[in-house]
Amino acid sequence: MTNVSMTNSTDTQGDVANTKGRSLWQDARRRFLQNRAAVVSLIVLMGVCLIALFGPLLAAWDNETVDWNVLGDIATLGAPSLSNGHYFGTDELGRDLYSRVVQGTQVSLMVGIVGSTIAVILGTLYGATAGYVGGKTDNIMMRIVDILMSIPYMFVLILLLVVFGRSMWLLFVGVGMISWLEMSRIVRGQTLTLKSKEYVDAALSIGVKHHVIVLRHIIPNLLGVIVIYATLLVPQMILTESFISFLGLGVQEPNTSWGALISEGASTLQYGTYWQLLFPLAFFVITLFCFFFIGDGLRDALDPKDR
Amino acid sequence: MKQSETLLSVEDVKVYFKYAGGGLFSQSEPQYIKAVDGISFDIKRGETLGIVGESGCGKSTLARAVIRMVPIHAGRVLWMGQDLVSLSTDDMRGKRKDLQMIFQDPLASLNPRMTLGQIISEPLKTHFPKMPKTEMRERVAKVMARVGLLPNMVNRYPHEFSGGQCQRIGIARALILEPKLIICDEPVSALDVSIQAQVINLLMDIQKEMNLSLMFIAHDLSVVQHISTRVMVLYLGNVVEIADADDLYENPSHPYTRALIAAVPDVDRPAPADRENMMIDGELPSPLSPPSGCPFRTRCPKAQAICTEEKPPLLEPAAGHSVACHFHTVAQVG
Ligand SMILES: Nc1ncnc2c1ncn2[C@@H]1O[C@H](COP(=O)(O)OP(=O)(O)O)[C@@H](O)[C@H]1O
Numbered sequence: 001m002t003n004v005s006m007t008n009s010t011d012t013q014g015d016v017a018n019t020k021g022r023s024l025w026q027d028a029r030r031r032f033l034q035n036r037a038a039v040v041s042l043i044v045l046m047g048v049c050l051i052a053l054f055g056p057l058l059a060a061w062d063n064e065t066v067d068w069n070v071l072g073d074i075a076t077l078g079a080p081s082l083s084n085g086h087y088f089g090t091d092e093l094g095r096d097l098y099s100r101v102v103q104g105t106q107v108s109l110m111v112g113i114v115g116s117t118i119a120v121i122l123g124t125l126y127g128a129t130a131g132y133v134g135g136k137t138d139n140i141m142m143r144i145v146d147i148l149m150s151i152p153y154m155f156v157l158i159l160l161l162v163v164f165g166r167s168m169w170l171l172f173v174g175v176g177m178i179s180w181l182e183m184s185r186i187v188r189g190q191t192l193t194l195k196s197k198e199y200v201d202a203a204l205s206i207g208v209k210h211h212v213i214v215l216r217h218i219i220p221n222l223l224g225v226i227v228i229y230a231t232l233l234v235p236q237m238i239l240t241e242s243f244i245s246f247l248g249l250g251v252q253e254p255n256t257s258w259g260a261l262i263s264e265g266a267s268t269l270q271y272g273t274y275w276q277l278l279f280p281l282a283f284f285v286i287t288l289f290c291f292f293f294i295g296d297g298l299r300d301a302l303d304p305k306d307r
Numbered sequence: 308m309k310q311s312e313t314l315l316s317v318e319d320v321k322v323y324f325k326y327a328g329g330g331l332f333s334q335s336e337p338q339y340i341k342a343v344d345g346i347s348f349d350i351k352r353g354e355t356l357g358i359v360g361e362s363g364c365g366k367s368t369l370a371r372a373v374i375r376m377v378p379i380h381a382g383r384v385l386w387m388g389q390d391l392v393s394l395s396t397d398d399m400r401g402k403r404k405d406l407q408m409i410f411q412d413p414l415a416s417l418n419p420r421m422t423l424g425q426i427i428s429e430p431l432k433t434h435f436p437k438m439p440k441t442e443m444r445e446r447v448a449k450v451m452a453r454v455g456l457l458p459n460m461v462n463r464y465p466h467e468f469s470g471g472q473c474q475r476i477g478i479a480r481a482l483i484l485e486p487k488l489i490i491c492d493e494p495v496s497a498l499d500v501s502i503q504a505q506v507i508n509l510l511m512d513i514q515k516e517m518n519l520s521l522m523f524i525a526h527d528l529s530v531v532q533h534i535s536t537r538v539m540v541l542y543l544g545n546v547v548e549i550a551d552a553d554d555l556y557e558n559p560s561h562p563y564t565r566a567l568i569a570a571v572p573d574v575d576r577p578a579p580a581d582r583e584n585m586m587i588d589g590e591l592p593s594p595l596s597p598p599s600g601c602p603f604r605t606r607c608p609k610a611q612a613i614c615t616e617e618k619p620p621l622l623e624p625a626a627g628h629s630v631a632c633h634f635h636t637v638a639q640v641g
């Protein structure tokens with residue numbers, strides 16, 4: 001980016017026309033909006049979210065009712081059709097696939113967002129504390145993270161699900177518990193850099209209290225990194241959940257998720273009911289790509305180091 | 308009588324940084340960088356103490372030690388007779404109202420996510436959390452006008468300003484609590500020469516107006532010459548000479564001070580052709596392994612055998628003019 005305009009070159013009084021300042025966030029928004037892939041992804045993602053929220057209003061069938069008319073011959077009668085109200089066709093049991101996909105979208109997005117939120121809150125507080133306090137505290141705190149990270153979490157999660165039975169909450173907790181580790185490392189590294197900035201010294205010399213320094217001077221300057229990483233974390237969480245659901249250990253019937261739907265669709269592909277795989281897979285893939293492009297756009301817009 | 312009231316009195320302060328050994332499992336004795344190795348000075352109300360020395364000689368560390376931003380190994384820092392080193396964190400926080408600091412890098416010392424108004428009002432928010440918003444806004448406006456910032460800049464962000472303007476913001480932040488002493492750690496080193504003069508003049512005007520004391524740090528004498536009442540020359544964490552500004556320029560007694568003065572470009576005195584030779588030869592010794600005896604002996608043109616063996620004490624051969632050299636030649640005044 002070379003077009004960053006310098007407001008003034010003279011020292012005392014420049015031509016300061018407008019009195020409203022241009023914050024770094026506004027600069028970042030401008031750069032983000034110039035990134036076409038990211039903007040398109042954002043619009044598509046908002047569409048997916050709207051479907052998750054308001055999709056049920058458009059459905060002709062709910063997600064549990066079995067359509068007995070199609071049950072005999074799903075491969076032909078259960079195909080996508082506007083006339084019988086099964087826009088995406090039906091699943092193997094004659095349930096409306098559109099409603100099922102909407103429901104799966106709700107669950108999958110929820111897993112992604114909850115996992116990522118836990119990561120942001122826990123990871124930021126933990127990492128910022130370790131980095132700011134430093135010394136022995138930092139050493140011990142980060143050693144704990146190292147140990148937790150060395151555990152094969154997918155194995156542990158699957159074990160937990162097998163032992164305690166499948167439950168959505170266990171899934172949320174499991175996904176959330178692992179997601180913050182990487183986040184805390186990133187935040188801690190950034191905090192170490194920020195801690196030695198002169199504006200932190202300035203605040204200390206004024207007499208600002210330590211927790212205020214963390215909240216006022218450290219975290220606002222970390223937000224860029226946090227936002228980027230959280231955006232990239234959502235698809236990771238969705239992937240984790242989908243993988244577990246694909247193995248049949250995820251959400252429980254009648255609840256569903258993209259992973260569960262894809263798993264079902266894949267297992268019935270041999271009967272020619274391709275739509276049962278196609279629709280959930282399309283939602284899954286499109287959403288993941290959207291998050292990656294948005295994360296990429298945010299990184300370009302917020303992280304000045306790469307420019 | 309106000310002129311002679313001593314505000315700050317630093318007594319034999321030492322700041323050592325551990326850099327090796329002394330760990331939990333290590334056998335060796337801890338080793339220290341002696342960043343500040345026994346420095347004493349006074350600052351009176353309304354006076355400016357200039358502090359000069361090469362980069363790495365401990366100027367910033369000394370400044371930080373005074374306001375307790377680095378732990379002190381030994382010595383006392385008396386603020387109006389009270390030892391700051393022994394104060395509790397909360398009591399020290401109260402004292403910070405009177406002791407403000409201006410930093411070397413004008414832009415880096417301002418939080419990029421805060422507006423100018425938020426930056427300048429932060430000291431008020433910290434020390435007077437109950438102050439009404441309107442009063443706060445008035446005081447910010449007043450101090451902004453004083454340092455030459457326009458009122459309509461109040462909602463702008465640091466990256467929209469030039470270096471000189473950023474340093475004005477830093478000065479405004481240091482002034483808003485109406486402190487008694489401002490520590491300026493190389494406040495103009497990062498600025499263009501033309502702007503350096505503006506900022507120094509601003510500081511001098513404000514100082515006169517508010518009867519402020521300044522501790523003004525720089526790495527060359529020409530900057531300090533202008534603003535200081537007294538000047539202290541540091542070398543490797545030690546004071547080598549301290550005197551009234553005029554006296555120091557006219558009668559530099561320490562070989563290091565002489566070399567520094569020779570290095571100052573002067574319009575009246577054309578630079579000698581061999582100016583390179585008049586400047587100090589050689590590198591600054593590593594603070595990890597300082598020379599025995601006189602710290603300056605590795606570069607001193609006058610060094611003798613005794614200089615290797617004995618560290619010269621800081622003596623005051625003429626009133627108000629101290630020097631640390633075995634062969635000092637201060638002209639007796641009067
Ligand atoms: N926090 C620190 N830890 C270890 N060494 C330090 C620290 N701060 C400064 N030093 C060392 O102390 C010496 C003096 O540094 P400083 O006071 O910054 O010098 P100056 O401001 O005169 O350039 C240098 O050798 C520097 O490497």
Ligand code: SF4
Binds near residue numbers: 563602604
């Ligand atoms: S004591 Fe010796 S080495 Fe040190 S400055 Fe004086 S003459 Fe030079």
Ligand SMILES: [Mg+2]
Binds near residue numbers: 366367368492
């Ligand atoms: Mg310095």
